[in-house]
Amino acid sequence: MKRRTFLRCAALAGAAPFLRAAEPRKLRTALIGSGWWGKNILKEAMASGRCSTVALADVDANVLEVAADQVNDLSGEKPKLYRDYRELLAKEKPDIVIIATPDHWHALNTIEALRAGAHVFVEKPTGHTVNESRAMLRAARESGRVVQVGLHRRIGPHHVSGMEFLKSGAVGDVGMVRLFAHSPGSGPETPTPNEPVPDGMDWDFWCGPAPLRPFSKKLHPGGWRNTLDFANGTLGDWGVHWLDQVLWWSGEQYPKTIFCSGGRPVLGPPVLNEKEQTSDAPDHQVATYQFEKFTCVWEHRRFAGNDSEKHKIGSYYYGSKGVLHIGWRDGWTFYPSTKGGKIEHQDSQLQEPDGHNIQILWADFLAAIDARKAPVASIELAHRASVLPLLGMISWRTGRSIRWDAASEQILGDPEANALLSRPYRAPWQYPAI
Amino acid sequence: MPSSTAHPPLALALTLLISSLTTARASDWPHFRGPTRNGISDEKAWRSTWTGDIPVAWKAQVGLGFSSIVVSDGRAATAGHADGKDSVFCFEAATGKLLWQHSYPAQLGDVYFEGGTTGTPTFDGDHLYWLSRWGDLLCFDAASGKRLWETQIATETGAPVPMWGFTGAPLVQGNLLVLNVGDAGTAVDKTTGTVLWKSEPKDAGYSTPIPLPPPLGDSGGGLVAFANTKGYLAVRTTTGAEAWRVRWITEYGVNAADPVLSGDDLFLSTGYGKGGALLHLTASGPQEVWKTKKLRTQMNAAVLHQGHLYGVDGDTTQKASLKCLDLATGEQKWEHPGFGSGGLIIADGKLLAMSGIGELLIAPASPEGFTPTARTQVFGPKAWTAPVLSNGLLYCRNNRGELVVLNLQ
Numbered sequence: 001m002k003r004r005t006f007l008r009c010a011a012l013a014g015a016a017p018f019l020r021a022a023e024p025r026k027l028r029t030a031l032i033g034s035g036w037w038g039k040n041i042l043k044e045a046m047a048s049g050r051c052s053t054v055a056l057a058d059v060d061a062n063v064l065e066v067a068a069d070q071v072n073d074l075s076g077e078k079p080k081l082y083r084d085y086r087e088l089l090a091k092e093k094p095d096i097v098i099i100a101t102p103d104h105w106h107a108l109n110t111i112e113a114l115r116a117g118a119h120v121f122v123e124k125p126t127g128h129t130v131n132e133s134r135a136m137l138r139a140a141r142e143s144g145r146v147v148q149v150g151l152h153r154r155i156g157p158h159h160v161s162g163m164e165f166l167k168s169g170a171v172g173d174v175g176m177v178r179l180f181a182h183s184p185g186s187g188p189e190t191p192t193p194n195e196p197v198p199d200g201m202d203w204d205f206w207c208g209p210a211p212l213r214p215f216s217k218k219l220h221p222g223g224w225r226n227t228l229d230f231a232n233g234t235l236g237d238w239g240v241h242w243l244d245q246v247l248w249w250s251g252e253q254y255p256k257t258i259f260c261s262g263g264r265p266v267l268g269p270p271v272l273n274e275k276e277q278t279s280d281a282p283d284h285q286v287a288t289y290q291f292e293k294f295t296c297v298w299e300h301r302r303f304a305g306n307d308s309e310k311h312k313i314g315s316y317y318y319g320s321k322g323v324l325h326i327g328w329r330d331g332w333t334f335y336p337s338t339k340g341g342k343i344e345h346q347d348s349q350l351q352e353p354d355g356h357n358i359q360i361l362w363a364d365f366l367a368a369i370d371a372r373k374a375p376v377a378s379i380e381l382a383h384r385a386s387v388l389p390l391l392g393m394i395s396w397r398t399g400r401s402i403r404w405d406a407a408s409e410q411i412l413g414d415p416e417a418n419a420l421l422s423r424p425y426r427a428p429w430q431y432p433a434i
Numbered sequence: 435m436p437s438s439t440a441h442p443p444l445a446l447a448l449t450l451l452i453s454s455l456t457t458a459r460a461s462d463w464p465h466f467r468g469p470t471r472n473g474i475s476d477e478k479a480w481r482s483t484w485t486g487d488i489p490v491a492w493k494a495q496v497g498l499g500f501s502s503i504v505v506s507d508g509r510a511a512t513a514g515h516a517d518g519k520d521s522v523f524c525f526e527a528a529t530g531k532l533l534w535q536h537s538y539p540a541q542l543g544d545v546y547f548e549g550g551t552t553g554t555p556t557f558d559g560d561h562l563y564w565l566s567r568w569g570d571l572l573c574f575d576a577a578s579g580k581r582l583w584e585t586q587i588a589t590e591t592g593a594p595v596p597m598w599g600f601t602g603a604p605l606v607q608g609n610l611l612v613l614n615v616g617d618a619g620t621a622v623d624k625t626t627g628t629v630l631w632k633s634e635p636k637d638a639g640y641s642t643p644i645p646l647p648p649p650l651g652d653s654g655g656g657l658v659a660f661a662n663t664k665g666y667l668a669v670r671t672t673t674g675a676e677a678w679r680v681r682w683i684t685e686y687g688v689n690a691a692d693p694v695l696s697g698d699d700l701f702l703s704t705g706y707g708k709g710g711a712l713l714h715l716t717a718s719g720p721q722e723v724w725k726t727k728k729l730r731t732q733m734n735a736a737v738l739h740q741g742h743l744y745g746v747d748g749d750t751t752q753k754a755s756l757k758c759l760d761l762a763t764g765e766q767k768w769e770h771p772g773f774g775s776g777g778l779i780i781a782d783g784k785l786l787a788m789s790g791i792g793e794l795l796i797a798p799a800s801p802e803g804f805t806p807t808a809r810t811q812v813f814g815p816k817a818w819t820a821p822v823l824s825n826g827l828l829y830c831r832n833n834r835g836e837l838v839v840l841n842l843q
Contacts, residue, residue, distance in 0.1 A: 036685070062687065065664070069683035070707070190542060196594070199636065217545050217597055221686060353752040 026052040027369070030094035030118075032085040032109050034058040034067035035221050038100030040354060041121060041150070042067075044362040045098065046075050055092045057082040061200030063221060083202060085109055089116035096369075099123060100150075102224045103231040104210045107132035107432050114143040119369050121362070123150040125240040125386035126379065128231065130421040133383050133390070134409060135432035140379045148365040148375040149382030153241045154248065155364055156357040157349040162332035165324065165344070166249055170334065172320030177246055177296040181238035181313045184305020187283065188268035191276035192218045209429035216277050226279035228393075233281030234300040235260075235389045242315050243289070243298065244385035245326065249317070252291045253384055254406035260287035260395040266303045287392040298392065329355055394420045463824040464506040464557035466603035466642045467692060468779065473737035473820065475781040480826045480842035482784045482796045484808035491827055491841040492530025496523050498542070498835055499550030500733075502603075505824035506557035509533060509576055513564065514835040515542060515550040522555060522564050522572070524579060527824065530839065534579025536572070543567055543599055547750075548833060554603040554642075558624065563606070565613055567599025571627060583627040587615050592635040597686060601640040602660060607671045614638045614660045618669050618676055631674035637663040640690035641735075645671070646715075647695075659700070663687030666702055678719035684708045691735035694743065696761060699723065705732025705749045712764065724764040729757055734777035734820050737785075739799045742767065744785055750775045750818070756787060758801055767801040777820025792817040792832055794840070812838050 082088035097113035127133030194214035262285030270280035284301035314327030322336035368375035497514025520540035542549035569588030593616035602614030618633035639661030667679035685706030703710030713720035736745025748754030756773035774790020826843035
């Protein structure tokens with residue numbers, strides 16, 4: 001940990017010339033999934049001064065054109081453009097591949113990129129289903145390449161200091177953790193009319209291994225998170241960050257049992273027909289993760305946004321000495337139990353406008369490539385973190401508590417739930433081998 | 435004089451004649467961005483310094499949306515969305531008395547924002563034209579609200595409805611109504627709605643067409659300039675023939691801000707980090723003079739006053755700033771942070787700026803700095819619509835459809 005911190009700081013300060021001397025050539029970097037978030041990561045690659053953007057892939061020619069224009073504007077480079085990521089990998093043989101496609105594409109993109117010899121920066125959660133994540137982990141181990149997952153809260157300054165505070169014992173014995181992400185909204189959700197596929201968009205390819213459905217502007221660009229064919233709603237999106245923090249803090253690797261309930265009482269039943277569609281992710285969920293030494297509760301809702309609660313997003317660690325909130329833009333705050341005790345607080349230090357810490361996560365990624373060591377958000381730990389929301393979704397779908405055996409990565413005594421560790425792929429795409 | 439059109443005194447006389455014709459209605463704001471389509475009003479009979487609250491002349495609820503207000507011949511019109519319907523409203527400008535209203539079924543269109551109407555109607559004499567997000571094109575009798583004709587322009591031309599719908603206001607040029615519909619615009623006969631010319635069925639941009647004055651408008655009946663999703667272009671008004679096109683790529687195809695004209699220079703600027711550029715228009719097409727990242731106008735175009743651009747830099751997802759740039763060099767003169775995604779106009783040399791959270795700020799338009807002489811909270815956010823000044827009344831609206839008319843006299 002200390003060595004890693006040193007390397008990271010040294011690289012940031014530009015005081016590691018020996019590392020650069022070892023690899024003077026710029027790292028040939030490619031992006032798969034060239035929308036808003038992918039470009040956020042790519043911009044950090046460009047800003048690092050150590051990467052050249054050789055190629056971009058996207059199934060939407062419009063997205064690709066915008067990304068190419070921005071890369072050219074920022075760096076003067078003219079990356080090659082591909083609709084098919086497989087063609088990009090085969091022809092360009094990049095050193096680094098950034099993957100920022102919707103969740104349902106992460107596994108196939110990552111495994112193919114690793115097989116092509118690239119180091120991979122892939123967005124969270126690792127897989128859309130548990131066995132995809134396992135296959136990604138296996139491919140990473142076999143390749144010997146560095147895989148960094150976009151869990152930037154593993155390195156964000158107020159998370160690091162919040163964890164230090166927590167581990168120092170200042171919060172006392174923590175017996176319960178509550179994780180949450182609340183956003184304003186109301187209902188019911190009005191269905192959006194399906195539309196013709198826009199010019200330049202390969203919609204069949206976008207759906208890929210997921211079921212093909214009519215095109216909707218609510219899904220692309222960027223609106224797919226609450227449609228379960230492509231992602232896992234708020235639990236998959238936000239939950240993975242905060243559940244990962246719990247693993248980081250506790251040192252425990254998995255929960256023993258998981259129970260999740262929720263639904264769409266506010267947004268209403270999902271709609272999908274030849275004329276129109278809505279999202280289908282739950283508008284609220286509560287999930288209980290029972291660990292060896294503590295219980296962790298996740299909750300989210302996408303309605304009733306107001307000022308009734310001080311913190312809208314983040315984690316509460318309930319200890320014998322008080323409550324620690326680690327949040328997003330609101331940094332971390334410790335509320336002591338003792339009357340008159342001192343409230344302690346640290347501000348967040350985020351990159352705006354999107355409130356992340358990709359810059360230092362990218363620096364860590366490069367340092368890991370240089371040193372051939374595990375990055376701070378390695379696929380090993382990101383796999384364990386990503387499994388948690390995915391198991392929550394399985395419990396929610398089956399409507400019952402599930403018991404997780406981390407050694408075999410199986411749900412105990414529940415074949416129906418176990419079947420949901422994978423899902424059928426639409427031909428010709430094949431579910432990756434574990 | 436034989437060669438009359440080129441003769442300076444006669445040209446001057448014509449200018450004066452045009453001026454005197456327009457002064458009769460100089461205090462009207464009949465179309466988007468005002469009488470000269472650049473966010474500027476010459477109106478002087480209003481007060482720019484206030485200490486307390488500014489009196490409210492009248493208020494109305496017009497529904498969800500960002501449509502601006504147009505004022506002509508004692509009438510004020512705008513649009514909004516409620517309960518599955520778009521509505522066009524026409525009020526008595528001085529009192530707020532509802533003269534007429536027309537509603538029709540329409541989608542909410544809440545794609546990455548709360549939805550509602552985004553375009554602005556256009557007054558032309560006794561008529562009011564309206565192009566909806568979804569392509570409903572209507573001509574009303576301004577006095578009675580009677581529908582004189584209507585058509586569905588997307589269906590009629592085969593043009594796709596872009597991601598956030600048709601947003602550019604109709605532009606009246608002679609007998610034509612020029613629309614930002616299709617790859618390079620569409621024109622209809624303003625008396626019948628009959629399509630006179632159209633362009634490739636590709637996504638339109640979100641800007642309102644503006645006429646380019648002679649000589650830029652050349653001898654072939656004038657040019658109009660506007661954006662599609664991939665560039666800014668100019669077409670011949672009478673035929674739709676393309677004169678030039680500048681590639682201008684913005685995230686999600688959001689080329690929304692109108693071009694800002696200065697002599698034979700054109701300032702383009704869009705948001706999502708894209709920035710702006712000053713183009714010099716030549717016979718062979720535009721040439722870049724300078725580029726900047728200091729002014730990225732996501733929605734409302736900047737306003738040019740005495741060689742300086744005043745505009746909003748940044749997106750709705752950021753804390754956008756109000757800024758002043760030197761048009762000659764692109765150099766930033768000042769920045770007022772935290773303004774948000776609002777809009778502004780300039781009247782009698784003063785900025786009338788509505789902040790993103792609904793605070794009205796009045797200040798001299800000066801490169802020296804931003805020093806408000808009045809500030810008042812008109813309503814709550816979001817206020818993405820620039821205020822409109824006409825006959826001493828300032829028309830303000832927010833996304834929730836609160837139309838608040840302040841009396842600045």
